Amino acid sequence: MQKKEPKYLTIIQALETELNSSKFKKNDPFYSESDIKKRYHVSSTTAVRVLNQLAEKKYITRIQGKGTFVSKFNLSTSVRITDTHPYDITQETVKILDAHLTDKVPSIYGKNYKDYVWSIERIREVDEPFQYSKSWFDQSLLSAEAIENSIHVNSVYELIKEHSQIDMYKQQFVQNYIVTTAPTTKISKLLNLSSTDLLIREERWVKKDNKVLEYTDSYQLPKYFGLHIVSANA
Template sequence: MTSKYEKIYNEIVLLIQNGTLRANAKLPSENDLSEQYQVTRETIRKALKLLSEHGYIQKIQGKGSIVLDVNKYEFPISGLVSFKELAAKMGQRTRTELVKLGLQVPSDFIKKQLKLEQSEKVWEVIRVRKIDDEKVILDKDYLNENLIPGVTVKVAQNSIYEFIELELGLVISFAKKEITVEEATMEDRNLLDLEGYSSIVVVKSHVYLEDTSLFQYTESRHRPDKFRFVDFARRH
């Protein structure tokens, strides 16, 4: 038997899916919803919690419950796809801003991620991705300079993967990925249009060449309302 809060959840989901409740619309307050559905506030809280867990709403401090865009941009989890390749599917809606490019002595953290020797240096590439004129992704890439020499501003603004494969003639083979939700940093707040969101979806990747050399560590930091991370799984 469906509980009261599940019925309310299903009703609100339907309103979101059919466009009656549009993205960025604010839901009525818990008190108003309680009166509207003739249930207790605790029942409403359970329904809102379920909506939040399934990606339909986001609770923002001082603003209440905001409807998320269910037509999010899809990013493949298992594939190794460059932003340029994803952007090609979106047409002219995307732009890359190069924030920083430099060859440097890595921090202890980056040294550990890339399993570097004491004398090895890394390219640090920080880029902001704009979609529909909003800054919604912060990409922080660290590349082993011994394996990937000659990264230029032009390369960083275009596609590093394209440079690696077409110019350096290397084969990018596989990646190990980890997805977490983290508190937005000051850097995130300064570089992205967070629109009140306090959390960031972070995809951390260790990327390997065909000979199993680890050449790249990446943190791709996404505003949570704009993306849906997808995968295809088959049993057996």
Template sequence: MSVPKYKEIIDVLNEELGGGKLHQGDKFYSESEICSRFNVSSTTAVKVLNVLQQQNKVTRITGKGTFVAKENHKSVVLYTDLNMSNGHSEGVKVLNVEIKDDKTVLKKMGLHSSDKYLKVTRIRCIGEKTSQYSVSNIRLDYIDKNKLDDDSNFDSVYSRIKEDVGLDPYKLPYTQKTTISKVKDSNILNYFNRTNNLYVYQERLTYLPTVDSSILEYAYTYKLPEFWGMETESVFGGNI
């Protein structure tokens, strides 16, 4: 099956954006320039620009044109999670450890619809306050099933995996997305004992060191903003 023309153009332009030909804040190609360069209609050119804007690769400013987005994309930076406990004691409570077969999660993890996985639900507290609610969905074959009877065995999911199979998840590749969101599930909200203000929401996929990059863990976390911080450093400078 042939690739639609607009997708071919997007691939070409993304290569230019990622290859150093165009830089953050540079003037981007106009609708007419795309039409002329790729011999396509105005409708196709508009679609290309709309998709690139949705991907946050370009910014369209009324009356001025289209520009390369100033936000960083796949930039190499030094990243540090900041401990915001301010000297208060920290603790973890395991709420539940159970074997599940939710089809949505199985699909997210690339597992067969007949497979099962381990779901570990925990909260983290700073002092007397719940600061984090997290769920880790893990491939069952990386957990010693003899440990499932005692929830305290899962205070640290990564330590559990390392002890059971000798694999250190902290050294595995992962992708993580961080956004600001409201908690829609009232059961989760109850643990925070507060009104539904905005929370830091993180979703992470941790990959196994295999040829097909199978997924070891699919995790998601809600955090109170006052207990979350990050610091990044780049040798390439920044942008304003």
């Protein structure tokens, strides 16, 4: 006999469906504990459990003394994010510092990953060096010949497209940004920084069919960094 799903999970699924629809907009008031008790005929304990789990999933925000509100990052909010490049990109150049095959990969590839990957270090410059990046690319994406000639090409993605016919810009990706200082003396010297100067750190993961194609860890001078974010919601 199939075990019946706990009622609180059924309620959560129903509310997630509502939150992912156009019924709610960001920052709208959400159902209270009392609302959920009356609507689904459940106890206070169950109602609180439902709200807490929705909050943990970032669907809602609970503010003591004010109520519960739809998170501004709920899944129905679609946004478009664009790098603004507050500099003349036609003047940008890229210098390859190092490129080689290695079996030493970041933890994102998983403990059981045994294949070699391309390790590529780059410096981007305009009037000065402004970004250091180190990337690990799946070995199949590039050839040794392409890497040898890469000093003449600003975009590794273009090399990949030419070699493997994979458009990296169209693959699933995740990017994280934080403000930090240079993690090594090498990066400080390359970007002409002191140990206390701030940088924008960007981590980027690119996957295809759940396989990691790229992991990049980069550090950029703040004055060369910008993002433009537009919500698709009315």
